[in-house]
Each structure stands twice: as C-alpha cells, then as structure tokens.
Amino acid sequence: MLLVQVLFSNTSYAQSDRVYDQNANGWYMYFGDHRFTDKWGIHTEAQLRRNHIIKDPQQLLLRTGINYDLTPAAMFTLGYGYIETHPYGDYPAADKFPEQRIYQQLQVKGSLGRLGLNHRYRLEQRWVKQPGAEDYTFLNRARYMVKALLPLAGNTLEVKEPFLAVYDEVFVGFGKHVKHNIFDQNRAYIALGYKLSNTTSFELGYLNQFIQKANGVVFESNHTLQVSIFHNLNFAAQE
Known part of the structure; x- marks a missing residue:
C-alpha cells in the first residue's frame, strides 16, 4: 500500500478533483500450462469478463505463451494477448476497442510452512487503439503479483481437498505515453478452491479491482465475482 500511496502522490490532480465509480462484474476464466518436454510448454488462457456480474460485456481476453522452466521453482514465459474492451460503468469509453499485447513473465514458487x-x-508492451483513433498507441506496463495457497484439510494440498487462495497484484505504467x-x-x-485432480483445480472468489483511468481523475472500484479453472497437463510424462 505504501507503493500505491507514492504513485498517487505523482498525479497532478488534487483529491477533490477525483470521481469514483463502482461496478459489479463477473470474470469467468480458464488457465492452462501444458508441458511438452522437461523444460518447454505452452500457456493457454481465456477470460470472459462481464459487467453487472453476467448481463453485459466488459472484456474478452485471450492469452497464450511459450513456457520455459529455468529451475523446478522458476518458469519464464514469452507470450501474446488480445483484449477487446467494451464500454461499461458510469464513465464508459465511447465504443469498444482492441488491444494487442506482448508480455515477458517470470514466476517463482516457494513456501512458508503450510503456505504455498x-x-x-510481468512486463507488458501494449498496443491500444482507442475509440475513434486511426492508429494504435504504444504503452508499457509492469506488474507484480504474490499469491498464497493454504490447504484447509492438512499440511499439504492433496486431490479432492479444499484450499484458501489470496493474492494482490499492482500495475504500474511507464514510458512516454503514460499520462496521469x-x-x-x-x-x-480472496477465494475458496478445490483440487479436483492432479491436473485440475477450481476457485470461486471475490476480487476488488481498483483502477486509475488515464486522465488521472476517474477511479474505479470494481467488485468482481471470479470463477477460475486451472488445467495443467504434462505430456512429457506420457512419453
């Protein structure tokens, strides 16, 4: 939170100039990391994001990538994403608009007692075509997420057992096209999860997405139902 406060202090707008928008959204998501050799694999991801929980469109996100295991605990990914954003909320965009994205990502796993x-x-290079624009605008963004999983039935997470999942992720823009x-x-x-099998787990949770729009004035607090399926296959083990 200290980082967030420092970043807020860089805006040129006073607190009294800010306006706040709250929305109820639903994100329905699939994530897959599938291994083909001891080191190499692919990432597959699809997210259907809806406004008013499920009634209206908010975003479609499709993402893929090439995974490489640096160590048993560290994985690097180079990938591509396509995002289509629709108008929503009290301060909507003028129309739906596309974004194309390249990203580089490092994931490092560890543990702290029972906690995984x-x-x-993640670094992102983003090409965003705003409504009415003829060309894409290039943007840079950095992201950091820490996620923790706590088994609820024992010291380790086994098949057909529940778990608690929590995470926090901060996004920071940089480069010449960053505005305010x-x-x-x-x-x-925060979510409750269930490990269905050695390859599949499920999470049902609540996400608070707090956004500062590019104009530096509009802030969104999006209360979001999040439904996630994680499906990871190891084809290398079948050789």
Whole structure:
C-alpha cells in the first residue's frame, strides 16, 4: 500500500478533483500450462469478463505463451494477448476497442510452512487503439503479483481437498505515453478452491479491482465475482 500511496502522490490532480465509480462484474476464466518436454510448454488462457456480474460485456481476453522452466521453482514465459474492451460503468469509453499485447513473465514458487507462494513478475508492451483513433498507441506496463495457497484439510494440498487462495497484484505504467496514471491498478483477491485432480483445480472468489483511468481523475472500484479453472497437463510424462 505504501507503493500505491507514492504513485498517487505523482498525479497532478488534487483529491477533490477525483470521481469514483463502482461496478459489479463477473470474470469467468480458464488457465492452462501444458508441458511438452522437461523444460518447454505452452500457456493457454481465456477470460470472459462481464459487467453487472453476467448481463453485459466488459472484456474478452485471450492469452497464450511459450513456457520455459529455468529451475523446478522458476518458469519464464514469452507470450501474446488480445483484449477487446467494451464500454461499461458510469464513465464508459465511447465504443469498444482492441488491444494487442506482448508480455515477458517470470514466476517463482516457494513456501512458508503450510503456505504455498507464487511470485509473478510481468512486463507488458501494449498496443491500444482507442475509440475513434486511426492508429494504435504504444504503452508499457509492469506488474507484480504474490499469491498464497493454504490447504484447509492438512499440511499439504492433496486431490479432492479444499484450499484458501489470496493474492494482490499492482500495475504500474511507464514510458512516454503514460499520462496521469503511473499507478494503473491494484487487484486484491480472496477465494475458496478445490483440487479436483492432479491436473485440475477450481476457485470461486471475490476480487476488488481498483483502477486509475488515464486522465488521472476517474477511479474505479470494481467488485468482481471470479470463477477460475486451472488445467495443467504434462505430456512429457506420457512419453
């Protein structure tokens, strides 16, 4: 939170100039990391994001990537994402607009007692075509997420057992096209999960997405139902 406060202090707008928008959203998501050799694999991801929980469109996000295991606890990913954002909320965009994105990512796994930890560091190069614009605008963004999983039935997480999941992720924009929102957004999440099998787990939770728009004036607090399926296959083990 100290980082968020420091980033807020860089904006040129006074507190009294800010306006706040709250929305109820639903994000329905699939994540897959599938290994083909001892070191190499692919990432697959699809997210259907809806406004008013499920009634209206908010975003479609499709993401893929090539995974490489640096060590048993560290994985690097180089990937591509396509995002289509629709108007929503009290201060909507003029129309839906596309974004194309390249990203580089490092994930490092660890543990603290019974707690499983995952640190994710991501850099994004984003090409965003705002409504009415002829060309894409190039933007840079850095993201850091720490996620913790706590088994609820024992010291380790086994098949057909529940768990608690929490994470926080901060987004920071940088580069010449950043306007008034060096701080881009923060996501805080808590969920109940269930390990269905050795390859599949499920999470049902609440996400608070706090966004500062590019104009530095509009802030969103999005209360979000998040439904996630994680499906990871190891084809290398079948050789």
